[in-house]
Amino acid sequence: MPDNTSAGRSGAPAQATRVKKSSSLAKRNFQKLVKNKMAIIGFILIAVILIMCILAPLFTKWDPKKVTLSEKSKAPSAKHILGTDNLGRDVFSRILYGGRISILIGLTGSLGGVIIGCILGCIAGYYGGWFDAIFLRISEVVQAVPQILLVLVLVTVMKRSLANLFIIFIATGWVGTYRLVRGRFFSLREESYVESSRAFGISDRSIMFRHILPNTLGPIIVIFTLNTAGFILQEAALSYLGLGVPADIPTWGNILNAAREVSTVTRSPWIWLSPGITISLFVLGINFFGDGLRDVFDPNQL
Amino acid sequence: MLKYFIKRVLSLIPMLLVISILIFILLDLTPGDPLTHFMSPDLIASMSTEQLDDMREAYGLNDPAPVRYLRWLGNILKGDLGRSISNGAPISQIFANLLPSTLKLSLAALVISTVLGLLFGILAAIYQDSIIDYICSIFGIIGISFPEFFVGICFIQIFAIKLGWFPAQGRVGDGLSWFQNLRYIVLPSCALGFSLTAALMRYARSSMLEVLNKDYIKTAWSKGLSARRVYMKHAFRNALMPIVLVICLRLPMLVGGSVVIETVFSYSGIGQKLVDSINAKDYTVVMMVTLVLTAITLLASVLLDLLTAALDPRMRLDSKRSE
Numbered sequence: 001m002p003d004n005t006s007a008g009r010s011g012a013p014a015q016a017t018r019v020k021k022s023s024s025l026a027k028r029n030f031q032k033l034v035k036n037k038m039a040i041i042g043f044i045l046i047a048v049i050l051i052m053c054i055l056a057p058l059f060t061k062w063d064p065k066k067v068t069l070s071e072k073s074k075a076p077s078a079k080h081i082l083g084t085d086n087l088g089r090d091v092f093s094r095i096l097y098g099g100r101i102s103i104l105i106g107l108t109g110s111l112g113g114v115i116i117g118c119i120l121g122c123i124a125g126y127y128g129g130w131f132d133a134i135f136l137r138i139s140e141v142v143q144a145v146p147q148i149l150l151v152l153v154l155v156t157v158m159k160r161s162l163a164n165l166f167i168i169f170i171a172t173g174w175v176g177t178y179r180l181v182r183g184r185f186f187s188l189r190e191e192s193y194v195e196s197s198r199a200f201g202i203s204d205r206s207i208m209f210r211h212i213l214p215n216t217l218g219p220i221i222v223i224f225t226l227n228t229a230g231f232i233l234q235e236a237a238l239s240y241l242g243l244g245v246p247a248d249i250p251t252w253g254n255i256l257n258a259a260r261e262v263s264t265v266t267r268s269p270w271i272w273l274s275p276g277i278t279i280s281l282f283v284l285g286i287n288f289f290g291d292g293l294r295d296v297f298d299p300n301q302l
Numbered sequence: 303m304l305k306y307f308i309k310r311v312l313s314l315i316p317m318l319l320v321i322s323i324l325i326f327i328l329l330d331l332t333p334g335d336p337l338t339h340f341m342s343p344d345l346i347a348s349m350s351t352e353q354l355d356d357m358r359e360a361y362g363l364n365d366p367a368p369v370r371y372l373r374w375l376g377n378i379l380k381g382d383l384g385r386s387i388s389n390g391a392p393i394s395q396i397f398a399n400l401l402p403s404t405l406k407l408s409l410a411a412l413v414i415s416t417v418l419g420l421l422f423g424i425l426a427a428i429y430q431d432s433i434i435d436y437i438c439s440i441f442g443i444i445g446i447s448f449p450e451f452f453v454g455i456c457f458i459q460i461f462a463i464k465l466g467w468f469p470a471q472g473r474v475g476d477g478l479s480w481f482q483n484l485r486y487i488v489l490p491s492c493a494l495g496f497s498l499t500a501a502l503m504r505y506a507r508s509s510m511l512e513v514l515n516k517d518y519i520k521t522a523w524s525k526g527l528s529a530r531r532v533y534m535k536h537a538f539r540n541a542l543m544p545i546v547l548v549i550c551l552r553l554p555m556l557v558g559g560s561v562v563i564e565t566v567f568s569y570s571g572i573g574q575k576l577v578d579s580i581n582a583k584d585y586t587v588v589m590m591v592t593l594v595l596t597a598i599t600l601l602a603s604v605l606l607d608l609l610t611a612a613l614d615p616r617m618r619l620d621s622k623r624s625e
Contacts, residue, residue: 141320144603145596148558149576153592156580157331229447236449237562241577259455260565262471266463276452284447291443 029296039292045285049278053099062090064097064250073268083270086258089250091271095278098250101162103282105251106232109169114224116170117177122208124178125185132182139175147172148234155243162245165238169231177223184216218297225290229283236279252279306611310604318597322378325593326371332585334387336363339586342390383594387584396575396587397594404571405598408560410487411495416549419499423506424541427514428533438503445500450559454493454566461489471568490567494559498552505548510541539613546610550603557599 033039052059062080068088076083082091124132142150154168188194189212197207232252238244239253240260247254252275258264259272330336337346337354340361346354358364362373377384383393426438461467468489513519514537522532561573568574572591579587 137320141317141324144317144554144600145321145592146554146558146599148561149592149595152561152576152580153325153328153588156583156585156588157328233449237451240449240451241562241565243577243580256452256455262458265455265459269459272452272455276449276455280444280448280452283449284443287443287447 032296033292036292036295038288039295042285042288042290042292045281046289049099049282049285050103053096053103056093056096056100060090060093060096062093064089064094065248073264073271075268076270082274083268085255085271086264086268091255091274094250094255095252095275098252098255098275099278099282101245101249102232102235102252102279105162105165105169105235105245106228108166109173109231110224110227112166112170113173113227114177114220117174117179118181118213118220120174121178121181122185122213125182126189126204126208126212128186135178136182139178142172143175148237151234151238152243155238160243160246162249165235165245169234173227173231176227177220180219180223181213181216184219185212188212188215222290222294222297225286225293229286229290232279232283232286307608310607310611314600314604317600321596322375322593323371325589326374329585329589330367332589334583334585337361338387339384343387378593383590384586386579386587388579388582388587393587393590397572400570400572400575401594403569404560404564404573407487407491407494407564407569407571408556410491411498411560412549412553412556414491415495415498415502418495419502420506420545423503423545424510424533424538426503426507427510427541430511435507438507442500442504442507445503446497448496450493450497451562451566453496454490454563457489457493458567486569490563490569493566494556494563497559498556501552502545502548506541506545509544510537513537513541516540543610543614546606546613550606553602553606554599557595 060081066089068084070088072084072088073086074080074084074088080090080092082095085091085094120135124135150172151168154171155164158164158168185208193211194207197211202211235244235251236253236256239251240256242257242260244253245251247257255275256272258268264271335346337358341357349357362370365373374384381394383397385392386396422434422438422441426435429435462469468485519532519537522536527536560571561576563569564571564573565577572595576588576591578584579591
């Protein structure tokens with residue numbers, strides 16, 4: 001398992017290969033990541049889009065929600081860089097402001113799911129017993145149902161709102177992390193350092209969160225990044241169907257909602273091409289970066 | 303072998319029961335008068351409150367939840383899936399009309415993805431670092447990044463509108479020939495299978511690479527076996543197992559994806575019906591579609607599981623040992 005042997009290496013003069021001094025695991029991993037070109041490209045993509053969305057007012061002066069019917073469906077021009085949509089709203093500004101919401105949904109949904117999955121997985125993996133049995137069954141059921149169906153059913157029962165969407169995503173997204181953490185805990189809790197910790201009288205909670213969990217962090221971080229991508233795609237699909245974020249809040253998927261009519265598809269390609277490409281580039285970036293992370297944390301994993 | 307088979311199929315039942323209970327609870331939670339699940343809105347409007355109360359008694363709507371659940375479940379098992387709230391049509395009829403098209407679509411997408419994904423993934427592994435490998439990796443990453451409906455819209459724009467090779471929308475009536483049916487399915491199934499193809503390519507490639515590095519492959523090479531033998535008989539079959547597992551895990555996404563793709567292409571299948579029902583607040587249809595689609599997904603993954611087990615010689619040995 002990870003060996004923090006900076007002590008072992010730095011004082012050894014007679015090494016055949018030159019070893020980088022002061023190389024903690026974190027630093028070595030970081031260097032490995034930085035060398036991975038795809039991961040860097042991914043990171044740049046993510047960073048650029050994210051910064052542009054956060055600093056939206058700097059890049060565009062148009063109000064993303066302002067309806068100006070006189071400017072309906074205008075092609076890209078000097079005035080509107082990416083044209084206007086079918087209600088006269090500037091597409092570029094909708095993409096920038098919408099990006100804030102879309103990325104937020106992706107990140108929080110993923111984060112919430114990971115946190116819950118972690119906690120549940122820790123408890124289930126460490127203690128086992130009835131807790132594990134119940135939640136394993138629950139996770140199997142949640143996994144068996146196609147996620148989008150689950151989300152659609154919950155959308156039907158609950159009101160359409162941003163908050164509800166968060167809840168729904170978190171409720172459906174904790175399963176992956178849960179199973180991962182649970183699995184790792186099962187294998188790790190037999191390790192000798194756990195036994196010795198217990199012999200020292202360290203509390204269970206401390207063992208779980210301070211000792212075993214850090215060893216599982218790697219794959220968890222990878223899952224977090226990939227889930228973010230997944231949720232962004234899901235939100236886009238839901239909003240495209242008109243069932244996701246309420247229509248008055250711009251998101252990438254909402255902009256694409258206009259493309260449900262074939263006339264928009266043919267006559268105003270800028271309306272659906274821009275948000276579509278933006279989503280694709282952002283998710284591409286996440287996937288590149290996530291792949292790089294996965295290589296760093298576990299090169300053997302698929 | 304047979305024991306495993308039976309065990310696997312039986313394990314489905316508790317899962318389906320739990321899901322059916324969940325769906326029933328959700329159905330109960332939907333707003334609206336439960337009487338609408340059984341009677342058309344005009345009929346309800348025409349009756350007085352006492353008559354409506356009588357009707358509620360008659361339909362057993364005042365019974366406790368477990369009783370109602372068992373009755374509902376019993377009806378389903380008898381084939382009565384309830385009625386649509388919007389137009390009173392029996393839901394089993396709706397399924398009979400629309401489900402086959404959706405199944406055709408999903409199956410086509412599955413076949414296309416599996417064939418293409420496996421083919422290119424394995425080729426990429428065999429000819430590692432060649433141009434094929436490079437194209438594969440690029441396509442692999444792009445394929446899982448693009449939103450499915452965006453791919454669908456692009457396909458419509460490129461292949462249907464600009465090139466005119468395929469029709470942009472709609473599905474076939476049963477009057478059309480088999481070949482014409484095919485034309486309607488090609489674009490949607492390719493769009494649906496796009497991300498699965500990419501994912502399978504990546505998994506096939508890494509699984510194959512892992513197998514090719516194993517010792518028994520090196521033994522095979524040193525024995526002087528022909529390339530074809532090594533790759534097909536030894537490497538491929540061993541690489542196949544995790545790939546089938548991945549397909550199993552991704553089946554739910556295929557079902558989910560068909561909901562979106564059917565909407566994009568206005569392909570009249572059960573997925574589009576689901577979306578329309580949600581907008582029309584037709585709760586009975588929504589819940590029943592979810593239940594049936596989940597059941598089908600579960601069934602499909604069990605079938606795939608059994609297929610893997612049948613292919614895996616370790617399973618056969620195990621059962622021989624236990625006999």
